[in-house]
Amino acid sequence: MGKVDYNLLWGEAARAGRGRPPGLSRERIVAEAVAIADAEGLQKVSMKHLAERLGSGVMSLYRHVPGKDELVVLMYDSLMAGPLPLPEADHWRDVLRHWGLGVRDLFIAHPWALTVATSERTMGPGEAGWVDAVLGRLSAVGLPAELGLIAVLTVDCFALGAVRPEIGSAGGDTDFFQFLADPAARARFPDLARLVAPGSASGASMEDYFEFGLDRVLDGLERFIESRH
């Protein structure tokens, strides 16, 4: 929600010298919060609930995390610090395709993360390293740095936008295209209805659509990159 201190993400971790040794740690808190969000949703991540899980008092958390908003930001950046979807491919297009699908998998595995990603925020070290790793790989397979950067951002933007209708549909709780179940709505928006028609569950076809769009984006990038050679 509110503003989050830049130093929270990028600042040095002040080392502890003397004094009482910590039982909690920022890492443990963030990891547990992510576990709760994955299992029960982001709105179930309350300081109270989190403290119970960790077997500590509520206010103890504030020794390691400035507040709730900051915790959410840390949760998000911790995702990006994990393993990267980088294949052993030797063509930039394969690298980017694999990476785009990996981004999709990440946001489907952590549905709460998409909301965080699209909130007003600052890029953290995890995310920066994430992007940096892909740029490095693209560079290794011969794509010039300036082309790699725009290619990665384009694919990333598409993936972020395109994964949206898939989230929620998976759980079955909230279907993004629920209104199309009504025949009257299908009659009013016949073109939209076609999207969901093939596999009535709508979940399966969305994945196909994601790949289709991704391939179109890669086509567009390919045309541009080839014109530069």
Place this chain on the structure above:
Amino acid sequence: MGKVDYNLLWGEAARAGRGRPPGLSRERIVAEAVAIADAEGLQKVSMKHLAERLGSGVMSLYRHVPGKDELVVLMYDSLMAGPLPLPEADHWRDVLRHWGLGVRDLFIAHPWALTVATSERTMGPGEAGWVDAVLGRLSAVGLPAELGLIAVLTVDCFALGAVRPEIGSAGGDTDFFQFLADPAARARFPDLARLVAPGSASGASMEDYFEFGLDRVLDGLERFIESRH
């Protein structure tokens, strides 16, 4: 946050016959909430604040809106019910390009909307009509319906993802790439640093980047569509 009733968005508005005439209306409430969110941010939209603006009691709002979550959904859908960025172009590519830029403008004008767009939700009538209008225009300029649908969704997905770094940068409060102000960070992520380098403010270059990516997406769609003729 929570689940929102499907009927809230798509249900018929029950007409009032007798009884006390309403002083408030759902439309007024939603419009005022949007005004607050635009001016002060979504987190400042509280039932209390909203009621003060409307000169009514807090609980009066609940006669017209089931709750806060539902209000936010209605706010979002009301944006989509507004005027559409549809040009008088006679080529599908121009239509989609103009539309993509219009989507970008919309989310920059209403920064809070992006978070709502990417939350778990159901498509409402405003948004469905929005998509439907573009499909109709594309159809009118000769693009087959099935191609129009995937083209619109692809462009929409890209626009949604790509506008993200621009939000917040505009206000100057929270810069998405704030960490690149630090020379050490620029040294660590030189490729990323290049993105912001040209216009040090980073805002101007992001718009150029949006258009670049959009054109790549359109290129990819063009290749696919031409291969179908």
Place this chain on the structure above:
DNA sequence: GCTAATTAGCGTACCTCATACGCCAAATTG
């Protein structure tokens, strides 16, 4: 070992916010 300094854990109190409930007011229908 003793004391001072330092840092962690956490109970209490407070504030904000959404909202269930119920009463009253204002209009229509007969």
Place this chain on the structure above:
DNA sequence: CAATTTGGCGTATGAGGTACGCTAATTAGC
């Protein structure tokens, strides 16, 4: 002018975030 219906809203409740300050545990210096 009742009876009915619908809207406005005050009060109370409960959840959630967090400022404050006390206590506990540990180390550094003596």
